Amino acid sequence: MVSFILLAAGKGSRVEQKMPKQYVSIAGKPLLLHVLDKLTKIQEIDQLIICCELEYSGLIDTMIANHYPGLAYELIEGGATRQQSVWHGLQVCKNETVVIHEAARPFVRTKDFLRLIQDEMPNVIYGADIPFTVLKGKEFVEDVLKRDELVNVQLPQKFVTSRLKEAYKKALANKQEFTEDAGLFYTYCEAEKIKVLKGLQYNIKVTYPIDFLVGEVIYREYIVGREE
Amino acid sequence: MTTVIITGASRGIGRATAVKLSHCSQVDNMVLIATNYDGLLETQRQMSSGVHSELIVFDLSQLWNIDQMVQSIYDKYGSIDWLLNIAGYADPQLLLDTTIDNLSQTFTVNFFSMAILTKAVVKFMKLNEQSQIVNVASTAGSTPRPGWSAYAASKAAVINFSETLSEELAEYHIAVYCVSPGRTATDLRKRLAPEEDPTTIMQPEDVAYTIYTLLTDETQCLAGQDLIVRNKKM
Numbered sequence A: 001m002v003s004f005i006l007l008a009a010g011k012g013s014r015v016e017q018k019m020p021k022q023y024v025s026i027a028g029k030p031l032l033l034h035v036l037d038k039l040t041k042i043q044e045i046d047q048l049i050i051c052c053e054l055e056y057s058g059l060i061d062t063m064i065a066n067h068y069p070g071l072a073y074e075l076i077e078g079g080a081t082r083q084q085s086v087w088h089g090l091q092v093c094k095n096e097t098v099v100i101h102e103a104a105r106p107f108v109r110t111k112d113f114l115r116l117i118q119d120e121m122p123n124v125i126y127g128a129d130i131p132f133t134v135l136k137g138k139e140f141v142e143d144v145l146k147r148d149e150l151v152n153v154q155l156p157q158k159f160v161t162s163r164l165k166e167a168y169k170k171a172l173a174n175k176q177e178f179t180e181d182a183g184l185f186y187t188y189c190e191a192e193k194i195k196v197l198k199g200l201q202y203n204i205k206v207t208y209p210i211d212f213l214v215g216e217v218i219y220r221e222y223i224v225g226r227e228e
Numbered sequence B: 001m002t003t004v005i006i007t008g009a010s011r012g013i014g015r016a017t018a019v020k021l022s023h024c025s026q027v028d029n030m031v032l033i034a035t036n037y038d039g040l041l042e043t044q045r046q047m048s049s050g051v052h053s054e055l056i057v058f059d060l061s062q063l064w065n066i067d068q069m070v071q072s073i074y075d076k077y078g079s080i081d082w083l084l085n086i087a088g089y090a091d092p093q094l095l096l097d098t099t100i101d102n103l104s105q106t107f108t109v110n111f112f113s114m115a116i117l118t119k120a121v122v123k124f125m126k127l128n129e130q131s132q133i134v135n136v137a138s139t140a141g142s143t144p145r146p147g148w149s150a151y152a153a154s155k156a157a158v159i160n161f162s163e164t165l166s167e168e169l170a171e172y173h174i175a176v177y178c179v180s181p182g183r184t185a186t187d188l189r190k191r192l193a194p195e196e197d198p199t200t201i202m203q204p205e206d207v208a209y210t211i212y213t214l215l216t217d218e219t220q221c222l223a224g225q226d227l228i229v230r231n232k233k234m
Helices: A031-039 A054-067 A082-092 A110-118 A161-173 A181-188 A209-224 B012-021 B037-046 B063-077 B100-125 B149-172 B187-192 B204-215
Strands: A002-008 A045-052 A074-077 A097-102 A124-128 A135-137 A141-144 A152-160 A195-198 B003-007 B029-034 B052-057 B082-085 B131-136 B174-181 B226-229
Touching: A002 A031, A002 A082, A031 A054, A031 A110, A045 A054, A045 A082, A054 A074, A074 A082, A082 A097, A082 A161, A097 A110, A097 A161, A110 A124, A110 A152, A152 A161, A152 A181, A161 A181, A209 B149, B003 B012, B003 B063, B003 B100, B012 B029, B012 B037, B012 B204, B029 B037, B029 B063, B037 B052, B052 B063, B063 B100, B082 B100, B100 B131, B100 B149, B131 B149, B131 B204, B149 B174, B149 B226, B174 B204, B204 B226
Parallel strands: A002 A045, A002 A097, A045 A074, A124 A195, B003 B029, B003 B082, B029 B052, B082 B131, B131 B174, B174 B226
Antiparallel strands: A097 A152, A124 A152, A135 A141
16 A cells, blocks of 8 residues: 655745645646545555645645545645655655655646556656756856756656655755655665656646646646546 | 436426436436425336436425435435436516515525535545536526516526536536526426416427436537527427
């Protein structure tokens, strides 16, 4: 069975909304609900951990009571960073397999979760092709990166819980912050393979105001229109 | 197992639909809801005995009790697959003659009860692979007719509600149909137009046939639209 950490503690400062983005709607539905809709029918998930700011716990309780009565879940206080939020969630994981996803990626599908969970490899992520050129540097160009050797890292991701916790302890000891978990896991569990499943361009991370506009189209044409 | 809820099943379009659907091989359980027990019993008598049916005497204007009723149906049958909102009310009044009670009763039966019942049922429909909802509105909801403002406005609400829900629930594979019959030879119509020869207008069975066709049409191409049903033979 699987423990599922759903990250919903982001402040969403870049989307210029009064509410954190996970509570802002696309197609009339908060991003958090978009994700929960895809989770609730998955039999393999027997522990749902939602990392959030506790001031929004009442809102989440109401959402779940209205939309998924009877759903078992645990609310865990998020940390100051994404990495700390995952760390908090890992403390209560009861299963040896953990799947991590974030509310800001609402266009994941049930079958994407299932494919990840049912993959025979223990550590698996999604990654999409990079369709644009990537150069190294800020003020000046310092290097040319080969995009066909790179991957646009996506969530959801699956790991062996105990190994991920070990990696986290080392990262914490080194005071090293990562923006997602595959990088952290790779850095501190080098002997472990991380399999990359082909991700889709639709699985965007809602980050900027324009993503809400793009999201309306993705929802209408992809989630409702074409999902099998 | 397909379980169907039909409101307004004691007469008119509700009864005709219940009778028609009782012959549908896809249907296993039919829960018939109305305030009139004798009418429900007569509907059940006309239905095929091949389907399991349950009669529930319930006043849908008791909005606060709808959730509990739906929960008990779900607990008993394990799923709710089709919901047919057919119950209706009309007491047409000119604007200056109408009352708060008349407006309130018209909207409560025609819209609020339908909306609350739908909300209660959709909670369970989301657990299904496929579900269907049929809301019976009226041509009055899209065409003006003096003296019918409350009824027309309530049916316009049903039409817009249906169109909106069709979009909102598509992700859960819940198809929402809106059927708007024209003049139909129901008891209600007889009371409102006593001089009219009921044989010259559309029969409840004609509307029932349309609903049956929608529910058994696998393409679901007509979901989310205001479907006008008129008898062109007249």
